[in-house]
Amino acid sequence: MKRLLNILVLSLVCSFGFGQGFNRKAQTAYSVGEYVVASQYSDSAIVSTEKDNSFTWLLRGYIYKSIWANVDTMSPSSNARETAIASFRQLRTMENADSADLAKGNKAMYTLAKSYYNDAVVYVNNNLLEKAEGSFEKYLSLSLEMYPEKDLSRQKIEFYNALGSRAIGIYNKYKPEKSEYYDMALSYYYKSFNIDSLDRSANYNIGIIYYNRGVDLILSMPDETDLEKIFEIQDKTVELFLLSKPFIKRAHNLDPTNKQIMEAGKGIDWQIGDEEGVKEWDEKLEQTE
């Protein structure tokens, strides 16, 4: 009996200390959906001799990816997703990685990268704009880590424009409160503009946001506003209209038949008393009819 116990203990020591023991157990647990148990074996595998096997990191990535998807129900704050990414990243750095493991790891890692983009979209829809931006930045950095040559400019422009539109929507709903959303919108639109200064939407959005702010200042003046204050506000509005003008002009050059842009241009010139400008916009509008 004592001999039998010794053999049993020796067998356990072997299975925990050598060969593919942890991975095998992890794989077994993983295959029946016991992801948390599988993760415990996998955590042991990466501090054992199995850590030099690319499959160890692939499996760990899969396991934590499954925890994120099934246990944490794809929660954006799940640490499991980060652990999965770290595992796939480790796999990518291994010089002797199995090419099939590497391909599978890359595919899974890119899926997780895209999940950050999906989180960002959900955050936008829930008006959690800073969180949306954070998730989007995470998506960008992961995507570029995997495919450094990938051009994400268009996607960035569209996303920042969407963030800007959402921010200005919130500002318009609650103004004059929540003025921080006006600043946020402007900063998002400028991010788009700084990526491509010839982007029509970025130019139009920046132009319109300045213009509307000027109009808001005029319309929000109380009846009892004295002349000194009226002139003071007028200075601010003129500054905003003049800021708006080059953006609207550029948007018009990029989209010369767009009537909405022409109306905006006309509105600006009207506000700053540029009669010639108003006349030119009127002529252009007439030609577009």
Next chain:
Amino acid sequence: MFVFRFASLIDWPSNYKSGSFVIGVYGDKNVYDLLVKDHGNKTVGAQSLKVKLFNSSSEIERCHILYIDKSKAAEVKDLASKYKSQASLIVSDRSEGLKNGAMINFLFQNNRIQFEISKTNATKSKLVLNSQLAGYAVKVE
């Protein structure tokens, strides 16, 4: 905004201080719409505000303030002469308004709306312009 603000910076004769306070707009529906939208249900002192739009000079009735759009600038002289005996504040826009009899004339300078005033023309119509107006006018006659 300026047009409505002028209402509290002018002293009208006592026979103009009862009934509605009338601002007439001649020739610019946009200005009329803005005045109605922003100030339509307001009062000037104890008088309720009434904004009227006139499309032709024959439609013009007695007003406390008559705003004449720049598209009707050529008619300022005739209108000022016609209503000289009434205490109507005639406000013109970017014409030689004061020379033609208006009491206040708007003009654009450095992209900003400014105004000039004529105390002489105001006095002829028994209107007293508040000194604050002179303080902000680019020109005082």
